[in-house]
Amino acid sequence: MWRSLRPIGRSDASGGYRRYAWTGADADCRLWFRMQAEARRLDVETDRNGNQWAWLGDPAAGDAVVTGSHLDSVPDGGAFDGPLGVVSAFAALDELRARGVSFRRPLAIVNFGDEEGARFGLACVGSRLAAGQLTKEKAFELRDADGISLPEAMEAAGHDPESIGADPERLARVGAFVELHVEQGRALDLSGDPVGIASAIWPHGRWRLDFHGEANHAGTTRLVDRRDPMLPYAETVLAARRAAELEGAVATFGKIAVEPNGVNAIPSLVRGWLDLRAADEATLSATLGGIHTAALEHAERHGVDLALTRESYTPVIDFQDALRDELARILAGSLGKVPVLGTGAGHDAGILSASVPTAMLFVRNPTGVSHSPAESAAEDDCVAGVRALADVLEDLACR
Known part of the structure; x- marks a missing residue:
């Protein structure tokens, strides 16, 4: 998966990524997501705000466990910020199937649109729209550096901009959202831990x-x-x-x-x-x-x-104590005491936290560098992240 995703939107000049919302690179990322989902026999849909969902089980059943992140990037960003969470979500599903588990709750993998805000200047557009934190009127005012409006860009990419807006019915189906993300700092590197749990997002x-x-x-x-x-x-x-x-x-x-x-x-x-x-x-x-x-x-x-x-x-976002503590309990068996740390970086999980129970897992970044081609994570740590996510999903969706 990582090898197939790596070339999309990569700049030969900088070695970084230019995966901006509603561009050709974004379309290629969306196609990659659809192909990964269909290869796993998941039902794929794009919601009214351009977010992609890949479902195992009936979404209408409610109380779904959702995981994923985003595939877009900042200008000349790194390979891991966002994509690690999406790749790890598919890999965690593969791991659960290899374990032979049975799912008692629907499971979904999501790719949120325009998380970085690199093109239109506002972060987390897809999740903000879904959560009702960005109105259709305000979204229609967004423009890129060339003066192209968000609705114009969406329409050019084949999406109906008139349909965007709050999506409470969809979010009501979600019982828990767990986002895995590469750490954008060095806390885990300094503590020597491969995986951490988020406590809060700074305002x-x-x-x-x-x-x-x-x-x-x-x-x-x-x-x-x-x-x-x-x-x-x-x-x-x-x-x-x-x-x-x-x-x-x-x-x-x-x-x-x-x-x-x-x-x-x-x-x-x-x-x-x-x-x-x-x-x-x-x-x-x-x-x-x-x-x-x-x-x-x-x-x-x-x-x-x-x-x-x-x-x-x-504003400051404190992740729900109950779900955060549940993750710590689940992971204690395989990883021992997992560090809990705050972050100064914004995430879709933070936006959704006002609507659904959310939690985050961080994977160690040995340099602490992010939003740069130097962003990195070791393969062993990425595998540890996948196994940790699989353990969490198994406990939440399968028991």
Whole structure:
């Protein structure tokens, strides 16, 4: 499975992946998912929001056990973030069948659409729509860097955008959702454990800062006459780092757009996107406040206007104690005491946690690197993850 998935959407130049929502690479990933499901005699369907489901048993029976993740990527992302959970889900089903177990609850494997938000700027679009956390109206406003709207992209890929929206009936069929994911940090590497259990997802969000200045000639405009938005933007990037260090948060400016974007032109607009995460909402709020205040001060000093827009926000998510503790009990027999750890990364499991009982398993990442071609996981650890997931699914769906 891993060998067949690995080439899809891979850039020869960077070695990373460019699997963006509703593109050719995304279509190839969806075809791969369908082929894997059909090879295992699973019933495949795509829901109204573009999420793929592969069913063993009758979905209408309810109380289903669901596992899976996503197949899309960030720009030049790694091979494991998302796909490891989908590959492991199919492999866990193979393991359960090899064990000869009988299923008493329906089982589904899911591939959520547009989890990374790389194309339209909002993460977890597929699961947010299903859970009613993103309205159809707001979804229709999303546009990519080329100005193509989400509904236009969906329609071009053969999906009806008019059908998107909250899907409570589908989620009501789910009794538990367990997502396996490569760890996006080094906690397991430092503890020496191949597998961990998630305790919570940090609150996190994305904000857009628009610095509006005045376009002018780079060679003839005196420094004192300039209203250059690049200067307060650059100073705000440094201020964000200082604020995050002070509050114990993490702040990142990883995307920027400049107009008119000419080498010999002073910009009229610098637009930067801030990714901000912290262990609790008070810390996140304090860090954002510090960054915003600094940005306003720098903008005013350079004669530049500033607009701050929140594009997405996810509050702290504590995974359900009962299901989390059940996973720990199940895995104690084979792995002993499994570490429980929080994460600063967002996931579909976090979005669904408000609607269905959810839990997460992490597989060790020896470097801690993620959202990069250097992202990795050892084969032995991946196998340990599959066996752990199979143990969990067997206990939840077969006993």
